[in-house]
Amino acid sequence: SQQGEEDPQALSIQEGENATMNCSYKTSINNLQWYRQNSGRGLVHLILIRSNEREKHSGRLRVTLDTSKKSSSLLITASRAADTASYFCATVPVIQGAQKLVFGQGTRLTINP
């Protein structure tokens, strides 16, 4: 079963605008990760935020984490056409052993030139 829920399910914006995607999850986590997937391709790791972190930046990406609300957001600033993809949040539940990822359903982002 999938833990995360992304919101919105689909987002279409103009190139240059900022895109914000949200993710909610259900259980306590070790960390939360965001991945990108171009159509029909594998997933590319974007950023990892640990449960004791509140905000993290990587280039044009900004991720926030609110463990009290069990939610995270991914902000892509100054969007480009190449950012068109599906974005997934994935949580790592607090459990010994494997860091098996629990994915949400994803947000389909379309950047219009």
Next chain:
Amino acid sequence: DTGVSQNPRHKITKRGQNVTFRCDPISEHNRLYWYRQTLGQGPEFLTYFQNEAQLEKSRLLSDRFSAERPKGSFSTLEIQRTEQGDSAMYLCASSLVVGVQETQYFGPGTRLLVL
């Protein structure tokens, strides 16, 4: 290209046939994961290996599914007596565990269509 490769990239088979997929992880990575992704959904965990040992299997992995990682390097995922419901993208990921955190690197996936 993450360095994880999967073969074949696409597979079309008839219901009832057996299929086998291969994953070659990044060479020094000690963990290998299999996920399944259906259209419009996020990937779902199937199973994982620590070196050659298969340590966990999801309830999604029915008896028709078997995975191996014989020498702790490449892995195979076999589906016997395929069903139409097996149609999905099968993703492999590998990681090198250092301390507590790890990052999984995904291959391009094998897209299976069962007719």
